[in-house]
Amino acid sequence: MAKVVAVTGNEAVAYALKQVNPDVSAAYPITPATDIMQRFTSYVSNGQVKTEMVLAESEHSAMSGCIGASAAGGRVMTATSSQGMALMWEELFIASGSRLPIVMALVNRALSAPLNIHGDHSDGMGARDCGWIQLWSENAQEAYDNTIQAFRIAEHMDIRLPAMVCLDGFIISHSIERMEYIDDDAVKNFVGEFKALNPLLDIEHPVSYGPLILTDYYMEYRKAHAEVMSKVSKVVLDAAKEFEKISGRKYGLFETYRLDDAEIGLVILNSAAGTSKDVIDSFREKGIKAGLLKPRLFRPFPYEEIGNALKNLKAVCVLDRADAFGGSYGPLFIDIAASLYPHKNGPVLMNKIYGLGGRDYLPGHAELVLNELVDIAKTGKVKMIKEYIGVRE
Amino acid sequence: MATPLTLKELSKKEVLLTSGHRMCSGCGAPIIVKMVLLASEYPIVAANATGCLEVSTCISDYTAWKIPWIHNAFENAAATLSGVETMYRSLKKQGKIDKDIKFIAFGGDGGTYDIGFQSLSGAMERGHDMLYICYDNGAYMNTGIQRSSATPYGADTTTCPAGSVIQGKPQPRKNLTKIMAAHDIPYVAQASPSNWSDLVKKVKKALEIKGPKFMNILSPCNRGWRSRTDDAIMLSRLGVETCYWPLYEIENGVTKVTFKPKEKKPLVDFLKPQGRFKHLFAPENENMLKNFQEMVDKEWGSLLKASGTE
Numbered sequence: 001m002a003k004v005v006a007v008t009g010n011e012a013v014a015y016a017l018k019q020v021n022p023d024v025s026a027a028y029p030i031t032p033a034t035d036i037m038q039r040f041t042s043y044v045s046n047g048q049v050k051t052e053m054v055l056a057e058s059e060h061s062a063m064s065g066c067i068g069a070s071a072a073g074g075r076v077m078t079a080t081s082s083q084g085m086a087l088m089w090e091e092l093f094i095a096s097g098s099r100l101p102i103v104m105a106l107v108n109r110a111l112s113a114p115l116n117i118h119g120d121h122s123d124g125m126g127a128r129d130c131g132w133i134q135l136w137s138e139n140a141q142e143a144y145d146n147t148i149q150a151f152r153i154a155e156h157m158d159i160r161l162p163a164m165v166c167l168d169g170f171i172i173s174h175s176i177e178r179m180e181y182i183d184d185d186a187v188k189n190f191v192g193e194f195k196a197l198n199p200l201l202d203i204e205h206p207v208s209y210g211p212l213i214l215t216d217y218y219m220e221y222r223k224a225h226a227e228v229m230s231k232v233s234k235v236v237l238d239a240a241k242e243f244e245k246i247s248g249r250k251y252g253l254f255e256t257y258r259l260d261d262a263e264i265g266l267v268i269l270n271s272a273a274g275t276s277k278d279v280i281d282s283f284r285e286k287g288i289k290a291g292l293l294k295p296r297l298f299r300p301f302p303y304e305e306i307g308n309a310l311k312n313l314k315a316v317c318v319l320d321r322a323d324a325f326g327g328s329y330g331p332l333f334i335d336i337a338a339s340l341y342p343h344k345n346g347p348v349l350m351n352k353i354y355g356l357g358g359r360d361y362l363p364g365h366a367e368l369v370l371n372e373l374v375d376i377a378k379t380g381k382v383k384m385i386k387e388y389i390g391v392r393e
Numbered sequence: 394m395a396t397p398l399t400l401k402e403l404s405k406k407e408v409l410l411t412s413g414h415r416m417c418s419g420c421g422a423p424i425i426v427k428m429v430l431l432a433s434e435y436p437i438v439a440a441n442a443t444g445c446l447e448v449s450t451c452i453s454d455y456t457a458w459k460i461p462w463i464h465n466a467f468e469n470a471a472a473t474l475s476g477v478e479t480m481y482r483s484l485k486k487q488g489k490i491d492k493d494i495k496f497i498a499f500g501g502d503g504g505t506y507d508i509g510f511q512s513l514s515g516a517m518e519r520g521h522d523m524l525y526i527c528y529d530n531g532a533y534m535n536t537g538i539q540r541s542s543a544t545p546y547g548a549d550t551t552t553c554p555a556g557s558v559i560q561g562k563p564q565p566r567k568n569l570t571k572i573m574a575a576h577d578i579p580y581v582a583q584a585s586p587s588n589w590s591d592l593v594k595k596v597k598k599a600l601e602i603k604g605p606k607f608m609n610i611l612s613p614c615n616r617g618w619r620s621r622t623d624d625a626i627m628l629s630r631l632g633v634e635t636c637y638w639p640l641y642e643i644e645n646g647v648t649k650v651t652f653k654p655k656e657k658k659p660l661v662d663f664l665k666p667q668g669r670f671k672h673l674f675a676p677e678n679e680n681m682l683k684n685f686q687e688m689v690d691k692e693w694g695s696l697l698k699a700s701g702t703e
Contacts, residue, residue: 064512207459
């Protein structure tokens with residue numbers, strides 16, 4: 001029986017981790033992710049999980065410890081944010097290149113400078129090309145559900161890649177919501193026993209991790225990684241199907257909201273999607289065919305499926321909670337534009353940068369954008385393709 | 394049954410780092426690794442910091458390691474092995490592993506004194522049951538002999554070259570062995586491949602002690618030291634006999650000098666065969682030689698005092 005609770009996003013993720021009950025976690029505190037590990041270590045101290053902790057002296061060492069523990073042959077998780085992930089940078093690539101199924105909660109937060117502890121997507125977007133799977137979450141329920149599914153996806157024998165679960169710092173991590181917890185046993189059965197692959201601790205069959213590979217074979221390894229990435233979507237969908245059986249909640253590669261017959265649409269990640277959906281409803285009430293697409297599996301990006309979902313719209317605005325400095329557009333826009341590239345008569349696109357450093361994204365912002373899309377749908381003309389919104393001039 | 398500490402008996406054991414690796418001929422590091430692994434009565438899982446030893450022993454499909462081995466990056470052999478050791482404890486507690494396994498990290502001086510220092514300090518403080526071994530050749534040899542904080546005073550390296558104004562490295566070495574002892578871990582030691590029996594004994598002792606252990610081992614590098622390829626053992630012996638590299642251990646806070654030369658040789662005996670110190674023998678650098686000798690005398694004196702063997 002599901003249990004209805006009122007919890008914060010961090011609390012929900014910590015509870016999912018308790019139910020998954022990993023063998024080892026190596027972690028380091030950072031706002032706003034700290035709370036996850038604080039809650040989790042109280043489960044450890046009270047004997048509610050079997051997990052052994054490595055309370056590392058930095059995020060670099062935390063991820064290094066996760067890599068060692070995962071290679072040793074067991075289930076491993078951690079959590080971080082922002083600067084913490086930035087310090088892990090080098091290790092993110094080593095975790096994925098070594099094909100280690102580590103699961104990490106990334107409580108999205110802005111990057112310094114200036115120092116800012118609030119939510120935006122600069123950290124996760126910066127890590128988009130590091131070979132990890134990324135699942136993004138709108139609210140506490142999705143963060144909880146994605147955390148549980150991430151283990152099954154990452155540890156799948158066809159995949160064996162690390163996965164990060166992204167949720168918005170403070171907006172989700174520290175806000176209390178109504179949500180449902182699944183039964184412990186159902187979670188336990190869903191993730192299953194960890195299956196070790198070439199574990200270091202199998203001393204009868206010694207393996208070497210982390211070889212030097214130069215011009216002769218490095219590229220083959222990279223290609224193999226790219227090929228594995230191409231198998232992730234199917235595993236994500238299979239996991240979602242199984243997850244629906246224990247939760248009653250449906251997940252896909254992305255969520256569409258009133259998009260089927262829509263003429264104008266928003267593409268937006270995480271918590272701001274919730275705000276946007278309300279505004280979409282009010283536009284629908286006015287008879288305007290508005291819809292929304294919220295990516296869930298951001299890496300690997302489901303280009304084909306998303307292109308097909310958006311190709312028939314007249315005008316689409318991609319809202320980015322991060323900028324790609326020196327690139328033309330925000331990171332989400334670039335991927336959406338790429339997914340529509342094969343569709344000659346696809347929608348007119350524009351890009352808004354919003355909510356950096358935790359700046360509020362309000363219904364008024366969504367209204368402004370949707371009104372602009374209404375005009376674009378009529379005229380086919382965009383005034384400014386990329387623009388910051390909710391910012392002082 | 395523990396292997397008796399005789400060459401005859403040790404030579405019957407399997408060498409766990411195979412020949413065919415690509416370390417330079419005359420390098421001290423593989424000699425040290427072989428001695429360390431021969432000393433163990435237990436199965437070992439090893440971690441290796443990026444460096445000469447790592448890039449030369451596991452290339453593409455070829456590995457020289459007959460034991461489980463992991464290389465992660467340059468600065469995190471200790472943190473990586475922390476994770477391995479913690480997983481071992483977790484699985485052992487759960488009854489999924491029953492064997493006694495020991496954990497050893499190998500890092501060069503760059504990966505230990507410098508970039509890996511935080512990771513090492515953290516792992517020691519957390520109390521992981523592991524032995525960290527630094528093979529100290531006194532510079533970043535893998536990237537081409539750049540100075541590290543382990544580079545000796547006055548040494549000529551590619552980033553502190555002896556020139557007309559600066560005569561090699563102006564600063565003395567960081568005394569890492571003492572710093573590790575200041576972590577109040579149960580066992581810290583210095584060893585040298587010239588004194589194989591002392592080295593093997595120390596590894597054996599360290600592996601019997603539960604908790605974090607650190608050993609610093611002098612590792613001659615003929616490329617960086619600019620010495621002959623067949624002089625590694627001779628040079629490491631001179632390092633010991635001049636007291637440039639004293640052999641000692643600190644067990645539960647008690648310092649013991651494990652080898653006291655009958656006659657302490659002058660430091661120049663160690664410096665002279667090495668090209669990296671050649672410029673110190675120019676008449677205008679006489680004072681540097683004097684300073685260097687004083688540094689060595691001071692450390693040796695304080696060690697004797699600490700061990701009560703003045």
